[in-house]
Amino acid sequence: MPYLSSEDTVKELRKTLANPSVQSDPLRYRNAVLRVIRALSQGVDVSGLFSEMVKACATVDVVQKKLVYVFLCCYAALHPELSLLVVNTLRKDCQDSNPMVRSLALRNMSNLRLPGLLEYVEQPVVAGLRDKAACVRRVAVLGCAKIHNLQPNRDVDAAVVNELYSLLRDPDPVVMVNCLRALEEILKEEGGVAINKPIAHHLLNRLKECDVWGQCEVLSVLRRYQPQSEEELFDILSLLDASLVSSHPPVMAATLRLFLSLCSGLPAVSVAALERVRGPLLAACGSTSRELRFAALCHLQLLLRSLPGLLRAHYKRFFCGYTDPAYIKQRKMEVLVELVNDENVLILLDELKGYCTDVNTNTAQAAISAIGRIGRSYSDKCLEILTGLLSLKQEHITSAVLQTMRDLGSVCPQYNNTVCLALKGCKEVLSDSQGRQSLLWLLGVYGQKVSSAPYTLEVFIDGVRSETSPGVKMELLTTAMRLFLNRPAETQDMLGRLLHYCIEETDMSIRDQALLYYRLLHCGIDETRTVLQVRRSDPLLGVLIGQPVEPISRWAWRFNTLETLEESSAETESTNRRSSEHVTFYPRSNPGLSDTLNFHKFEVVPLGLDSASRCPDPSADAPGSSLATPLSLSLSPPVSPEDFERLWLQQHSLHSEQGAENREQEDELNLQEWVQSPAVPDCSPQSLQAAMQLVNIQTLAFTPPHTLPWRVYLYTHTHHTQTENNPHSTLILGELLYSGEANQREELKKSGCGSGMNVEGGEEDVDHKQRRDSAKRERGEQVVKVTLKQRPGDIKALKDFLTILTTVLQTLSSERT
């Protein structure tokens, strides 16, 4: 009916349906009904035909019946009184000898969603629970849930609930699964169906009979079951092992989720389960359905957070195919970045380089930022690629490269020169504000070394009137100020113009910032310099290679949920945070970290005394017993880099405020000593991290190898099991420092060779910095300075830890040499 309006259509249809000659011919009647449904699914409002359709319902033709039911379920709510007529027909059908007709009638009766008609519906539904045909029982069981949900205020019908519980033993697996679903809905307020031991075991035993969908349902309900003993738990796990490697991704995912919740207390078992699903998940990543591939990729990313090494050998599976849609390509690149190691870095970068010129700008930019992330550990090669890309002179690429360089430049200061060279060649006008902001930031920081910086800046300042992005204007102000401090002669004039313009700006934040800078300049150039040229706390501390391994429990609840697939995942959050670092300066950063270490008071702690004040049982701390109690290290709870920095600085400030006199009350212990480990500073960060993790020490931040001073920050938790089962745990934060000086030898001699230890007094350390600086160029014996902070203090744990650490370092260096 392409030429008829919807009203004409309805009129026309009504005439056909009411025509007695049509009604007497089953085929024509069915066709008329079919046309109604077609109109309905095309969005025409055919609710006016309700009474005609009710009549059409009384037929022996099952196809016509089904069609009419589609119509009725759609419009019943609009015609409650006419629906009563249908209910009669339906109730009659419920007595039909054909089980198919019975189930059809029952299903549609419960689908009418009319609370007023419930009294007529209830009886057939309850009767349907005892029908001899499984297909009727399936419908009846869900019918109970539908009825319940239509009457939100009525109490739960205990008889029905009991009936449903008994139907869990129904021979038909779909009836069983439907019972679970219905009970979940009816008992929602009590927390869903009660899973006790017999029910759980019954469900587990019948899992094999269910189809894929039933298995998923059962597996998700079983997550609420708590096995009573470890033995039972392992019985269940071995029963589920086959589903864990199922070729159906839904079953595999549901099983893994159940595994993770059952084994939340057994990390080793969880890890084994993750390794087991690697195969099926990888197979899902190669599925024909790209949506399924996407889901599998998102979930692999979760797994990688806890097991970074899981896919080491399979990185080639994540190369992008050219037919992959952009959203899959981006996920694949994120996975690839996680899988970088020394062996594959060249292959990966070569592959990523190919994506940088992708037609899709999002893909190209994602590839560039992926290279930037790899650049945190392999900066040489990445910067080479990035600078190469700049010569393409394409806007979206240049913009992405600049943003990446900004992020990279602040964490790898040793590559500043390359960045400066690249900046010199970068002259084109960028249209997106992110790119312009990055360019300005880079100019502000490296402007000293880029000869053309004032000219580039002048172009920006001349165009400030047409600038729309407030972010760019703010950045422009800061850049102009910074450049002015370095090159006043060239920039004074344009800074004046810019301030003049911005002070009359309507945007509050820009005006305020301009005024602030203006007043700052009034205060004098030195003041300005102290405010603007503040360094971040420690430029080297930003180098984070590999996030610390997350415990599985962090993400287990997200596994197999829609949230994992949605875009606002943790990755985007972290990139946001990263880029904001460059705009805001940390107020706590004024004293650089390397300076703060100098006023440290390193205590001479008498053995046992310090910890005795805190330990409930001082005798447990006697030297003898400490040998008997083994020390265990663990990584949980994890300490984030921010927490680490806070704790490290906080402990320092505590010292400097309180001084030495009340150190007894301090809850921490500091220790400094020298470990001879010739080749450790040349170790690759990866191998160092791997070695540390073997003994449960988490490394947080590194400087790249061969740089001076070379630093590593690390932490761990110690657990001493005390005699009366009172676990005593402490947190140790540590710094390894190698500054390449030779004048530490005398201390080394004093403390014996290599692993000997030396608990220093604070006074000895005062002039450390000067000595270090003077000897900076002198390359002597490689002695690594270990600074440890422990809270609460426990000298034996600390000493034991130190022995472990020394062993690790020496093992590492012996491997290198």
Add this chain to the structure above:
Amino acid sequence: MISQIFILSSKGDNLLYKDFRGEAGSDVQSIFYEKVTALAGDQPPVVMSYKDLHFVHVRHGGSYWVVTTTADASPFTIIDFLNRLAALVKDYCGSLSEKSLQMNFALIYELLDEVVDYGYIQTTSSDVLKNFIQTEAVSSKPFSLFDLSNVGLFGAETQQSKVAPSSAATRPIQSSRDQGGKSEIFVDVIERMSVVIGSNGVLMKADVEGEIKVKCYMPSCSEMRIGLNEEFSIGKSQLRGYGAAVRVDACSFNQAVRLDEFESHRILRLCPSQGEQTVMQYQLSDDLPSAPPFRLYPTIERDSGGRLMMYLKLRCDLPPKSAAINVSATIPVPKGSVSLSQELSHTSSAEMKQQSRAIEWKIPHFSGGTQLSALFTLEVPGLSSASLLEVGPVALSFELPKLTVTGLQIRFLRLSPVQPGPSQRWVRYVTHTDSYTIRI
């Protein structure tokens, strides 16, 4: 738990809508379509949210198949269900084109009614469903004389009838029951390869994903035995014997497959249900038994007049009797390329796609052991040496009929008991490219 299911055409027309729980509004289609059209890119993300409603969609034949759900559901289950639903609809209606969906909406409603009740998936097995589905499929294809040409005189097998027409397996399964359709069974071995060849010609990556699919048009078939190559081995550990051993890394089977004869004789036993099902899936990575089917020898130069000359020699290393069809090579070119002049071997054609910034070189038929060459000359204003970075990597797509790269073969196909009346068994092999990239 599924709240609603709807199907939208690529242009946003409603093809089908069913509300199972009545908890979400009925304007979801327009909300979804707005979200889809608001986003750039070739496909919006699979999961989208609007208030507390989640939209999960997959795409089949251009249309959007969408599920809405309020509760936290398993993405794997919903996506897999939508794929299974599409497969069912394809079995019942013959194809997934928008036209076919529109013509068969009554059948699809009927299917949906049986498959999902109150938002819970009841069954997707075609064996169960065939008892419930009453509506006949309306086939969008008119009767064609061409179909008759396959039947020889007095039922004798002609040369033509040894090859099933490609459309043979895209008909509704139900027509076999009543319209006296042929009782046929198709066993397809489909392999998808993804290959990366480095700029120095070294094979960087080669993955093959394969599957054996059975499409059954037989009303009743008690058991089928599929014999694979006897030298078929799984995993790396097994020793390779003499001759053409076939090896895959991993392999998984449909639940319905019985494997009691698999270890000894490499025979899969199953009772196929009507419609299409995947019997076996397997993967092989990095260790192809034969050389990659295509190699490219490019020479790219900048001439003095600022033009870019690309001389490409494409060589097909298939055995001489085989051939690749529908070969298409996509060669990305620098941004701003204006004109293209070409010298090609006579059978192929090429054109420049401005939108995707690439030359598409098409070769309809490419015999094994031969090579073709092409010379493209591009005018690129402002060509610099950096622009060469933008050339490549070349992406190839092609189809290898009657060939599997792993070498997997079906030795025999037996039905028991022997079918009464004429029944036809077809075995087809094809290898597609998932992604075949050659770096320059």
